[in-house]
Amino acid sequence: MKLWHYSMIFFMFHSFLSAAAIRPIPEVSKVNMKKVRLGKKLFFDPRLSENGTVSCATCHDLNHGGDDGLKVSTGINGKQGSINAPTVYNAVFNFRQFWDGRAKDLKEQVGGPIANPVEMGYSMKQAVETLKQNPEYVKEFKAIYPKGVTEETVKDAIAEFEKALITPDAPFDRYLRGDKNAIGKKAKEGYALFESKGCILCHNGVNVGGNFYNKFGIFRDANSSSLGRYNITKKEEDKFVFKVPSLRNVALTAPYMHDGRAKTLTDAVEIMTEHQLGRYIKEKEIECIVEFLKSLTGKIPQIAKETQ
Secondary structure (H helix, E strand, O other): OOHHHHHHHHHHHHOOOOHHHEOOOOOOOOOOHHHHHHHHHHHOOHHHOOOOOOOHHHHOEOOOOOEOOOOOOEOHHHOEOOOOOOOOOOHHHOOOEOOOOOEOOHHHHHHHHHHOOOOOOOOHHHHHHHHHOOHHHHHHHHHHOOOOOOHHHHHHHHHHHHHOOOOOOOHHHHHHOOOOOOOOHHHHHHHHHHHHOOHHHOOOEOOOOOOOEEEOOOOOOOOOOOOEOHHHHOOHHHOOEEEOOOOOOHHHOOOEOOOOOEOOHHHHHHHHHHHHHOOOOOHHHHHHHHHHHHOOOOOOOHHHHOOO
């Protein structure tokens, strides 16, 4: 898309994306708790990987932001991935899954890491056969799913657990609900800048992002080694196009961007304003925006805190 097209879109939607554009996370997630507990057990089980060393939780640490804190993740046999692991927290609110959006929902996403030769190096079929050898799993699945252990039921259980991983009641959520003292003056200034600078054009909605695609490097070439959506669609206009990431709990999920190039929130804000907005931003303005971003850190759900 031409540069002026992006500018046109910005001005068309700027008035629409007001304070109401960011919405609080619901206080409660509607899930089947029996499925959630089974899904959690699977989420932490390394037997879903080829050599029994990597689980979903390896790259999505629920105690540290729902990602692994690395530039790129490490899979089976020490293999290095090529993209930064996104947080699993609040992933249910994303309109698609993965940076390139290749999975339509959480259930479809489950099979990707399991089958990826760099990540877990198995297949859904092999994972199911492994689980069927475990009498405890056979019993637990049968109690919930009439068909027992199948590819579909394994995906469904893990997806149901991930649906429960929402982080409500962030200070900014309380602010949106009317508690004007929930965030400080600096964070309020940061939110105003977040709007006026145009950050809110892409980062809005319940997940403060995660609801559409955008090109990385609109105003300046971002020198990305990953081609993003192009790998899926093979359309020239989809080169360097990625799902806009959620900013929920972003203070806990460094490093940032699809390639982990930004080590800190300050770095991330500088990169975004330069490459995506084509704007100059002062150091004090960055400090305020970072303070606002910190106010998006919500409460970890009880199911994530409980030990296995």
